[in-house]
Amino acid sequence: MPRQVDHVARRAEIIAAAWTCMGETGIEGLTLRAVAASAQCGLGRITHYFNDKEELIVATLSAFVDETFATLDAQEPKTIDELVEGLAEFHLPTSETTFRLGLVWLHFWARAAYDEGLAEINRLWYAGLRGGLARMIGGLQELGQVPATVDASDAADQIAIVLDGIGIQAALDRRLWAPSRQTAVLGTYIAQILHVESEQRQPRLRMVRDE
Structure with a gap:
């Protein structure tokens, strides 16, 4: 039986890794390979969920906004x-x-x-x-x-x-x-x-x- 994959969790892990990398190098210094290394996964997993660096940046910043709103609401x-x-x-x-x-x-x-x-x-x-x-x-x-x-x-x-x-x-x-x-x-x-x-x-x- 094929192993069930939690795609939402995987995206969240990648976004968290992107935050870590951006905190170290800034947005301009971000690379997909660095994100893959931080997330401890292959580059293919990153590109499966995000077409390119720009899409990952937007997703990461959007996630930060959502998290901030949740914090404010609480x-x-x-x-x-x-x-x-x-x-x-x-x-x-x-x-x-x-x-x-x-x-x-x-x-x-x-x-x-x-x-x-x-x-x-x-x-x-x-x-x-x-x-x-x-x-x-x-x-x-x-x-x-x-x-x-x-x-x-x-x-x-x-x-x-x-x-x-x-x-x-x-x-x-x-x-x-x-x-x-x-x-x-x-x-x-x-x-x-x-x-x-x-x-x-x-x-x-x-x-x-x-x-």
Whole structure:
């Protein structure tokens, strides 16, 4: 009896290997042979599921967007601190995994500026990010953690911009942007954007800068 093959799992394994390779070499340095080596399979398996490198890149980035949306959907912060900590953990280069994802995203942006297919993935990513942020802010408003006068959609736009700014700086200079500083700066800006008390965060930010 022929052995049953889980094609979904195999595609997922290849995509995971592609992420690993892109984190090491960037998008431009990606090769199908390197992906095959990382996935511990033959090159033929890669080309069976993906016609070429470009198709694999699009599939890998699309999978990242889907995974991010799932992460956002699962987040239901009850306080501002929980919002900050969740965003710092999953959306800033505060760990080795998210650092490598950040490097891949920098390469992605460079290509998306000239590639309409990748530009569309970028638009979907930001629409999902802003939507998830607005939902979480709305939930915090219902809990009385954020003033009802705050426009959740506008605040989500601003927080997305802050995440990008911190993420780029931290990806390019890990020495200056330790995880603790990333989280502290993010918390300070979110407190300002959401019009909540930020005095408790300000001393923490100064302390991290003085280290």
